[in-house]
Amino acid sequence: METVIKEKIKQIKKGNQAAFEDVVSFYQNKVYQICFRMIGNAHEAEDLAQEAFIRAYTNIDRFDERRKFSTWLYRIATNLTIDRIRKKKPDYFLDAEVKGTEGLSMYSQIAADQALPEEEVESLELQTYIHKEILALPPKYRSVIVLRFLDELSLQEIAEVLEIPVGTVKTRIHRGRETLRKRLRHV
Amino acid sequence: MNCKEEAIALMHKYLDDHLTQTEEKKLRMHLQACQECQTHFHELKRTISLVKSSSPVSAPQGFTSNVMANLPKQKKRNHYTK
Numbered sequence: 159m160e161t162v163i164k165e166k167i168k169q170i171k172k173g174n175q176a177a178f179e180d181v182v183s184f185y186q187n188k189v190y191q192i193c194f195r196m197i198g199n200a201h202e203a204e205d206l207a208q209e210a211f212i213r214a215y216t217n218i219d220r221f222d223e224r225r226k227f228s229t230w231l232y233r234i235a236t237n238l239t240i241d242r243i244r245k246k247k248p249d250y251f252l253d254a255e256v257k258g259t260e261g262l263s264m265y266s267q268i269a270a271d272q273a274l275p276e277e278e279v280e281s282l283e284l285q286t287y288i289h290k291e292i293l294a295l296p297p298k299y300r301s302v303i304v305l306r307f308l309d310e311l312s313l314q315e316i317a318e319v320l321e322i323p324v325g326t327v328k329t330r331i332h333r334g335r336e337t338l339r340k341r342l343r344h345v
Numbered sequence: 346m347n348c349k350e351e352a353i354a355l356m357h358k359y360l361d362d363h364l365t366q367t368e369e370k371k372l373r374m375h376l377q378a379c380q381e382c383q384t385h386f387h388e389l390k391r392t393i394s395l396v397k398s399s400s401p402v403s404a405p406q407g408f409t410s411n412v413m414a415n416l417p418k419q420k421k422r423n424h425y426t427k
Contacts, residue, residue, distance in 0.1 A: 175416060182409045190404035204405055211412045288399045307396045313361060332357040339385075339392045 195304040196239045198293045210235035232319045299334035
């Protein structure tokens with residue numbers, strides 16, 4: 159797939175806008191998921207994910223083709239989302255966390271057809287609870303947890319996406335994991 | 346082994362797949378002897394599986410076409426002139 163994407167990017171750089179459609183279509187769920195899990199509500203996540211793709215398109219000339227496109231794209235998406243989280247007023251932020259559950263019913267229906275790895279997460283309530291606990295993490299832990307466990311990126315890739323040393327990624331994963339352990343142990 | 350410092354650090358290293366064989370042996374032996382660490386380790390592994398198994402999120406319907414509709418106009422054009 160990486161080869162196909164590379165070819166598409168060459169075409170986009172040459173001015174073929176239509177080639178971008180396949181790139182969006184291929185990465186839309188990944189990018190949307192990162193934004194949604196970090197920001198918490200469906201509407202803002204859609205807005206952020208759209209913005210991320212538009213920025214990727216307008217800055218495509220700056221993308222170094224020797225690198226992995228997904229890393230670059232995820233960096234744009236996480237930077238935009240982290241900026242948005244920072245700009246939120248605390249009261250609005252709390253409000254958004256409660257609202258964060260609104261997207262769940264929609265994707266839970268989609269997921270209902272698929273077999274879940276663990277029976278216990280079949281309940282929407284538990285999914286909502288886990289989603290909220292991820293959102294309750296400080297943003298710097300939240301981003302590594304989302305990239306590591308929901309997108310299954312390697313520690314090295316996470317370091318490249320967030321532009322921080324691998325050692326920092328490890329520390330944040332450990333702390334994030336410990337915090338979630340305390341919050342989810344009685345579930 | 347100091348549970349708080351060493352054992353927990355080894356657990357995280359294990360979960361990151363960065364444990365050496367010697368360390369793994371050390372951790373295994375400690376876990377067999379320490380009930381508290383066994384619980385801690387179990388909780389950590391369960392936390393990850395809970396987080397991982399929360400259902401995947403899909404982009405909303407029409408996402409791609411919305412992005413395409415909002416792109417700035419093409420700067421360059423392909424001329425198919427011979």
